[in-house]
Amino acid sequence: MEPQTPGERPYPVSFAVEYPDRDLNRLSTFFRIFAAIPILIVAGLLSGGGGTTTHWGEHTSQVAWGASGVVFLPTLLLLVFRRKYPRWWFDWNLELSRFLSRVGVYLALMDDRYPSTDERQSVTLDYDYPDAQNLNRWLPLVKWILAIPHYVVLAVLNIAAVFGVIAAWFAILFTGRYPRSLFEFVEGLGRWYNRVIAYSITLVTDEYPPFRLSP
Numbered sequence: 001m002e003p004q005t006p007g008e009r010p011y012p013v014s015f016a017v018e019y020p021d022r023d024l025n026r027l028s029t030f031f032r033i034f035a036a037i038p039i040l041i042v043a044g045l046l047s048g049g050g051g052t053t054t055h056w057g058e059h060t061s062q063v064a065w066g067a068s069g070v071v072f073l074p075t076l077l078l079l080v081f082r083r084k085y086p087r088w089w090f091d092w093n094l095e096l097s098r099f100l101s102r103v104g105v106y107l108a109l110m111d112d113r114y115p116s117t118d119e120r121q122s123v124t125l126d127y128d129y130p131d132a133q134n135l136n137r138w139l140p141l142v143k144w145i146l147a148i149p150h151y152v153v154l155a156v157l158n159i160a161a162v163f164g165v166i167a168a169w170f171a172i173l174f175t176g177r178y179p180r181s182l183f184e185f186v187e188g189l190g191r192w193y194n195r196v197i198a199y200s201i202t203l204v205t206d207e208y209p210p211f212r213l214s215p
Contacts, residue, residue: 015191018122023176147200188213
């Protein structure tokens with residue numbers, strides 16, 4: 001994928017996962033899908049229903065159209081008609097995205113610590129609170145359409161990530177380590193996914209996401 005060129009301004013959404021330079025828990029890894037059931041129930045309750053489902057690697061999140069899940073439609077309407085982005089809506093969207101990313105990282109075997117509902121742990125996801133007056137008021141109406149090429153590419157890469165996580169599962173069971181190349185690929189996919197969500201769903205930036213896995 002296209003690397004960032006020297007001097008290029010970084011995209012205003014940062015995502016990173018700390019590489020576990022240690023032996024991962026083999027028992028936790030072996031039973032990961034079962035151990036994750038309670039936190040997946042919590043994530044499902046927070047995400048709500050009546051929305052669209054998106055996938056990143058082993059990460060599944062719900063984007064709802066109302067008060068639960070990511071606040072999308074109310075934000076869109078307020079940006080279009082009032083050019084405002086309430087701070088508490090932003091904080092909710094960011095913290096929910098962080099939590100779902102931690103769940104995704106746990107399912108992808110990148111961390112053997114159980115996902116916290118509030119602590120950042122090994123996952124960093126950040127973007128700045130936007131000045132709604134500087135955002136294009138009409139662009140939110142079509143961002144989800146403009147992002148369709150990303151959805152297509154991410155769907156293909158998601159299939160590769162599933163096989164990568166399966167390979168990592170065997171590697172951890174036999175060696176205790178997550179192969180760094182696979183780790184960086186799944187991390188990059190999470191970075192790409194969160195950039196697209198920030199652009200088309202949480203609506204915090206008008207800058208079109210780059211087609212790359214790298215920072």
